[in-house]
Amino acid sequence: xxxxxxxxxxxxxxxxxxxxxxxxxxxxxxxxxxxxxxxxxxxxxxxxxxxxxxxxxxxxxxxxxxxxxxxxxxxxxxxxxxxxxxxxxxxxxxxxxxxxxxxxxxxxxxxxxxxxxxxxxxxxxxxxxxxxxxxxxxxxxxxxxxxxxxxxxx
Amino acid sequence: xxxxxxxxxxxxxxxxxxxxxxxxxxxxxxxxxxxxxxxxxxxxxxxxxxxxxxxxxxxxxxxxxxxxxxxxxxxxxxxxxxxxxxxxxxxxxxxxxxxxxxxxxxxxxxxxxxxxxxxxxxxxxxxxxxxxxxxxxxxxxxxxxxxxxxxxxxxxxxxxxxxxxxxxxxxxxxxxxxxxxxxxxxxxxxxxxxxxxxxxxxxxxxxxxxxxxxxxxxxxxxxxxxxxxxxxxxxxxxxxxxxxxxxxxxxxxxxxxxxxxxxxxxxxxxxxxxxxxxxxxxxxxxxxx
Numbered sequence: 438x439x440x441x442x443x444x445x446x447x448x449x450x451x452x453x454x455x456x457x458x459x460x461x462x463x464x465x466x467x468x469x470x471x472x473x474x475x476x477x478x479x480x481x482x483x484x485x486x487x488x489x490x491x492x493x494x495x496x497x498x499x500x501x502x503x504x505x506x507x508x509x510x511x512x513x514x515x516x517x518x519x520x521x522x523x524x525x526x527x528x529x530x531x532x533x534x535x536x537x538x539x540x541x542x543x544x545x546x547x548x549x550x551x552x553x554x555x556x557x558x559x560x561x562x563x564x565x566x567x568x569x570x571x572x573x574x575x576x577x578x579x580x581x582x583x584x585x586x587x588x589x590x591x
Numbered sequence: 592x593x594x595x596x597x598x599x600x601x602x603x604x605x606x607x608x609x610x611x612x613x614x615x616x617x618x619x620x621x622x623x624x625x626x627x628x629x630x631x632x633x634x635x636x637x638x639x640x641x642x643x644x645x646x647x648x649x650x651x652x653x654x655x656x657x658x659x660x661x662x663x664x665x666x667x668x669x670x671x672x673x674x675x676x677x678x679x680x681x682x683x684x685x686x687x688x689x690x691x692x693x694x695x696x697x698x699x700x701x702x703x704x705x706x707x708x709x710x711x712x713x714x715x716x717x718x719x720x721x722x723x724x725x726x727x728x729x730x731x732x733x734x735x736x737x738x739x740x741x742x743x744x745x746x747x748x749x750x751x752x753x754x755x756x757x758x759x760x761x762x763x764x765x766x767x768x769x770x771x772x773x774x775x776x777x778x779x780x781x782x783x784x785x786x787x788x789x790x791x792x793x794x795x796x797x798x799x800x801x802x803x804x805x806x807x808x809x810x811x812x813x814x815x816x817x818x819x820x821x822x823x824x825x826x827x828x829x830x831x832x833x834x835x836x837x838x839x840x841x842x843x844x845x846x847x848x849x850x851x852x853x854x855x856x857x858x859x860x861x862x863x864x865x866x867x868x869x870x871x872x873x874x875x876x877x878x879x880x
Contacts, residue, residue, distance in 0.1 A: 440599065457599035457642070460629075479592040480630050482783060484696055493670070493699040499629050500700070503599055504646055547695065568782030569694025 442506035446471070447515030455502040462486040464502040465512060473513035473542045477571075484570035487543035488512050494550040496569070513542035516549065525549060528583035528591075536574030543570045548584045557588055594629065595638040601647050605759060608643060609732040613755045615641050621757060622646070623666050623705035626697050645757065651704070654678075659765040665704025665758040669716075670695070672703060681765050683879055684719040684791045687774030691715050694783045704758045710744045711785075713812040717744060718791035719774050721817060722807040725763045731756040744816045767805070770795040771879030773872040777864055779855075786812045788861050790844070790868040792876050794827065799880070803827045808840065808873075810865050813848035820847040823869060832877045834870075841869035 439454040446469065455464060462479075465471040465488070477483035479498045486497040489511040516523035525545050528534070535541050544567055551558055551566035558566065563584050564577070572580065600619075602608040612619055620639035622628055631637040645651050651666035656677050663672065672678050672689035679686045692698055692706065692715040706716040707727065720740045727743050729736050729752060740761070743750050752758060766772070772793040778784030789812055795805040806827035808820040822843035830836050850861035 438598070456596075458594040458596050460594065479633060481626055481693075481697055481700075484694070487696060494696055495699045496626075496696045499625050499697075501594075501599070501625070501629075501644075503601075504625075504644065565782070566695055569696035 440503050442503055444505050444508055444510060446510045447512060453502075457501065457503055459502045460498050461488065461490075461500040461502050461505050461510070462497040464505070465497065465510075471512050471514050475539055475542060477539070482571070483540075484543040484547070484567075485540055487546045487570060489546050489550055492550065492553070494547045494569075511546065511549075513545055516545060523549070524587045525552075525583065528586045529580070532579045532583045532586065534575060534579040534583045540570055540572040540574075544572065544580055548580075548587075551584070552588055558584075560585065563588075592633045594632050595635065597639055597642045600641060600643045602643065602645075603647050605648055605650060605730055605757065606732070608645060608648060608757055609730055609755070611643055612757065613732040615643070615754075617754045619643050619754070621708070623708075624668065624701040625705075626693065626701040627705060627709045627711075645704075651759065656765070661763045661765065663703055663761045663763070665707075665760055666702045667704075668699060669693070669701045669703065669706070670698040673698060682719070682723060682763065682772065684722055684772040684774040684793065684876075685716075685763075687776075688715040688719040688789075688791070691774070691776045691789075697783070703761060707740065707743065707761075708750055708752060708758055710746070710748050710750050710816070712747050712815055712817070713786040713789065714817070715774075715776065715786065715789065715811075717817040718789055718809040718811045719772075720761060720763070721809040721819065722772060722791045722793035723763045723766065724807075725761050727761055728759045729756045730759045735759075737762070741819060746815045766793070767795050769798060769801070769880050770805075771876035773875035773879065775868045775872045775875070777868060785855075787856050788812050788850075788864040788868060790865065790872050792869065792872040794832070794873065794876050794880075796832065796877075796880060802829055802831050804829075806840075808844050808869055810844060810848050810869075813850040813861050813865055815849075818847060818849065820844040820869075822847050827873075832873075834874070837870040837873040838866075840873060841866035844869040 475485035477485040619641040845866040
């Protein structure tokens with residue numbers, strides 16, 4: 438049986454009917470076509486499905502859509518504003534921190550929650566913050582540098 | 592990867608949750624953080640007809656101390672425990688366990704109660720809880736009982752909790768003066784790792800330079816449940832802290848461990864690591880005093 442839920446995604450309010458066994462990742466991708474959120478392992482290991490839920494980065498493959506009722510969700514699509522791309526997005530592009538791009542949305546959202554809480558992280562804090570997001574292309578170096586660049590206002 | 596179908600319940604109070612679980616019994620699974628339950632459901636290891644979420648019960652998400660007792664609601668997230676000053680100040684081994692569990696993403700979902708009820712032999716929360724002598728409060732519609740965490744876990748994935756009960760909270764007494772504790776987790780990598788071996792230790796000394804009057808060593812991933820090492824405790828009690836003593840306690844702990852050969856490492860290696868991690872953890876704990 439479907440359940441009605443209200444939630445806010447990227448600042449916009451939604452009222453949706455969802456089946457209990459639908460994950461938040463599937464709600465975003467299949468129902469709302471917000472395909473910036475990726476699905477990799479679907480078991481909480483890879484971090485490609487990362488979204489921000491009430492200020493915390495979580496694996497949306499391990500959250501039910503019904504559990505997101507009343508919550509505020511930010512996906513990668515919500516990072517861009519009228520002023521343009523988010524500074525993290527700009528730096529990722531400038532530094533070549535993106536190769537295949539599959540991990541990028543998760544990396545950006547984990548990095549954003551880090552900088553929101555800790556605007557001047559050291560390298561270990563940066564590496565810890567993205568330790569739930571796997572990248573198989575870049576070796577992480579340019580991703581770490583990009584986050585550092587933004588934190589230092591470069 | 593689809594989740595099997597189920598009916599979803601979202602009680603707002605512990606009483607309501609107990610009533611629902613009392614009615615559904617074995618047909619229901621309790622949902623806390625979901626980081627184990629949903630993985631098992633996706634892998635079709637579990638397919639409960641009903642899922643009872645504890646997400647909306649506020650009292651289960653509260654962490655606080657009063658009268659020298661720390662109470663952690665069963666649904667408090669690992670991330671909150673890792674960042675809590677109340678935990679970090681008096682219970683460094685518990686903070687260690689919380690901050691080593693999974694990844695930051697997982698720690699924002701996974702709960703202390705879920706980690707205990709899942710009862711994996713390599714889990715990060717049970718050894719620290721056991722060295723502090725933590726107690727688990729279980730509730731059902733017929734009453735309440737309090738049991739030591741060391742008696743709570745029975746085997747891999749098995750605890751004494753019955754299908755109609757929920758784990759409400761963990762209670763930990765504030766350690767006596769001149770106490771120190773530590774948790775060390777060994778894995779092949781730094782993050783998103785399941786322990787090869789983990790060790791939590793606790794000690795209290797008679798004054799700042801005195802001999803050891805209370806000690807506890809708990810080892811994870813080297814037996815079907817986290818194991819206390821009575822031999823290591825015996826070695827430590829009544830003695831003055833020293834490097835040689837920690838080594839002797841490590842050797843005693845290794846003798847008490849019961850590791851098996853598996854794809855993660857050989858039993859011999861794990862036993863050797865129990866010895867070394869115990870030695871290091873004791874030195875670290877002493878520095879905390």
